[in-house]
Amino acid sequence: MRLFALDATREFGERMAAALGVDLDAHEERVFEDGEHKARPLVSVRDRDCYVVQSLHAGPDDPASEKLVRLLFFAATLRDHGARRVTAVIPYMAYARKDRRTKPRDPVTSRYAAQLIEAAGIDAVVTLETHNVAAWDNAFRIPAVHLVPHDLFAEPARAFAGDAPLAVVSPDPGGVKRAQLLREHLEAKLGREIGSAWLEKRRSAGVVSGSQLAGDVAGAAAILIDDIVSTGGTMVRAAETLKEAGATRVAAFAAHGLFIDGARPLFESPHIERVAVTDTVPLFRLDAAAAERVETIPAAPLFADAVRRLHAGGSISELLAR
Ligand SMILES: Nc1ncnc2c1ncn2[C@@H]1O[C@H](COP(=O)(O)O)[C@@H](O)[C@H]1O
């Protein structure tokens, strides 16, 4: 096996390598004077099963599209030099939110990103909790592994709720299945019944509307679960509605913490007691006080386990059933 982490995702790659008990394989990334770049492996990849780690969130130094292009070019380079298989390990998948047309003549960018990945000669992809699982599954013809963070959230959920009644809530209709699966996982893990609810939400031209709540959260500690926290607006709106409906406390859990502009509304909200995300996106947009309030759960061991199984022909379904 060869395990590479591109420079922008070096730290996450190192955490994966540590979980796998290996060192990252060496590569070189150079930027030319005009801003163009090249990357090459510094070890032979002939007949090797290669894994390339690159998280496609924007910032702190490069936009998402730059990181995507670097991943594509490096994967193509590995193929050119005889790699037997190339798997892209993408902790945070960019452009996943543009999974459908919402305006006339809109793009479906999530599918175009998948087409580019396939065109670069990548044989398989692995990501964590993308925006729309159906869109992810349908965009690729190559094996596309979708990991979920349910087990990563079990201990934070237990610590948050204690013995109080607990409800798992989706802040929008698109996340109902995600919340349902987390709730089922937590019921099995915590050994007790957990309630559910979901909220109405519509985003158009940058404006978010809708606030109806389906489900009963009165007297319960509520965990909001989402794929991403971006500005934090979705979580704040949902937390207000839950408190009005009688939830005693609210926590905001998401797989990916983008925390755009420091997500100030989230950290200033009197309604959100706890924030938990995985480490697929570093907290570079948060000041020290906000970062202190975030519980960051390592996802690298989960990715390492997935890579171990992919390399050995093991079961990903078993991994996700834990
Ligand atoms: N990066 C994105 N930020 C905000 N909204 C996004 C992003 N990517 C896709 N979307 C989706 O676009 C529509 C809203 O866009 P309109 O042009 O106003 O229809 C909404 O479904 C977002 O999820």
Ligand SMILES: O=P(O)(O)OC[C@H]1O[C@H](OP(=O)(O)OP(=O)(O)O)[C@H](O)[C@@H]1O
């Ligand atoms: O922190 P925020 O800035 O509120 O952004 C985060 C929200 O944005 C995404 O949904 P989006 O509204 O784009 O999805 P949809 O239109 O597909 O429901 C995501 O699933 C979160 O719910």
